[in-house]
Amino acid sequence: MKRFTIHCVLPLAITCLLWLVGRVGASERVQSVGVFLSSNCIDCHGEDGESDIDLRQVIQGQEKSLELIELVHHVIELHEMPPEEMDQPSKEDRVRVTNDLQHLLVEKTQQRKAPHKQSLRRMNRFQYHNAVTDLFELKCAVFALPERVARVYADYFDPAKGKLPETIGVGNRPLGKSQLIEPRLAGVAPFPQDLRAEHGFDTQADHLSLSPLLMESFLSLGQSIVQSRDFTKKNVGMWSEVFEAPKKDSGPEKNVIENRLNKFLTMAFRRPVETETLRRYVSFVTAKRADGVTFEEAMKSAAAAVIASPRFLYIYNADSQAETEEALDPYSFASRLSFFLWGSIPDEQLLSAAGAGRLEDEQGIRDEVQRMLKSKKLKRFCDAFPLQWLQLDRMISAIPDPELFPDFYFSKYRLSMHMMLEPLLLFEAVLLENLPVTQFIHSDFTYRSQQLNKAYAELGLKVASAKPSGPGRLVFQRTSTEGMRSGGVITNAAIMTMLSNPERSQPIS
Structure with a gap:
């Protein structure tokens, strides 16, 4: 038992010893560089020096600018500093300090964290179709999807069974018009497209924005969806939760509007909605009602604005301005997970898991992934991923x-x-x-x-x-x-x- 314990501890002890040796070596290098710069450079590059370059932080080993350390290494190695009229260090000292500076550059480069650029992606047509379908619980398609190759004739895809049938009847969309006939909302505007740029890249990911023209196109699309003659209680599963006029004994209408919009906005924006954002949407609906618009039409107008909002259209992390790389917050993680497996927004259960902190541990993530893999929405992943992969x-x-x-x-x-x-x-x-x-x-x-x-x-x-x-x-x-x-x-x-x-x-x- 003692031998086993020693064998286990010995590698750890060696690792710690090597780490300590490395730390001592790094400290000695900082000290060596400090002595050299204090003797040869500090008169011109110190607090009272004539030069704009201050080397005091480098001497103390606290300089964070890799560019400055690299510059010091460069001018010493090429004998550009100290100036010719000044006393020159020995060849051995110059070689030693350039080696020490090079090691410090490597160490500080390894320690530096690259700035984190937040990925900001807008839904494509396939994702938008799925998101709108799930948000409104539609029982028909929003518009035709050429991206979806296979048309299912029988409900063969059932992940809960864990087995694909021996015989499958399917169609292929490129076969012709007969394959495109399916129940869908009438009169829906086409999905907006990014116009080609006259010069440079068509779409630059780092500067992706929603131009006023594109915003107007998405708003027209949203209005055409909610104003379609097929957008009715028959085809909209959550009709009574949002669009149906409240009963007289439901209490103040403003409270009803606020409660309904709070849940709707949370689902659409994939996270609890801020008080100020909720207030603006409630004010919009109440203003419509004050102008004599019916409850149904007022809520439809709000819904059209929601599905045209950048908060709905873009897949992003909450802290999109973060300078450093940090883990996704639970709601952003839930959104990424849902768009990957379902090509759509998270459902209520996934958002609840995010809010309860269950997506912050491995077992909670496993449980949700297993549940999502048993959903029929997984068919969207099978429609999109292999088509792109192959x-x-x-x-x-x-x-x-x-x-x-x-x-x-x-x-x-x-x-x-x-x-x-x-x-x-x-x-x-x-x-x-x-x-x-x-x-x-x-x-x-x-x-x-x-x-x-x-x-x-x-x-x-x-x-x-x-x-x-x-x-x-x-x-x-x-x-x-x-x-x-x-x-x-x-x-x-x-x-x-x-x-x-x-x-x-x-x-x-």
């Missing part, structure tokens, strides 16, 4: 030689549409079933349609049977790839097609 949108512009590969262009349901869905379904299966990440490299299964099976068979690969697809509906069957060369994403038809030239396929480089 750059599958490039399949739309793939143009193999039509004479060599005529089947690729057969009918309007091009083979590329089937190819795009295979890696997406594989990704969903690996995520939902918590399979090893090595399945992305060489999986023992995949999902293929009948047309994909035919294409793989023409390559001489053994394939299983699959159910036929109907008009506009593609049926994908879980297929074993054991003993095949086509498992995983590397040898996937979509990846190979995107990385090949029109005449023949070529290996990944």
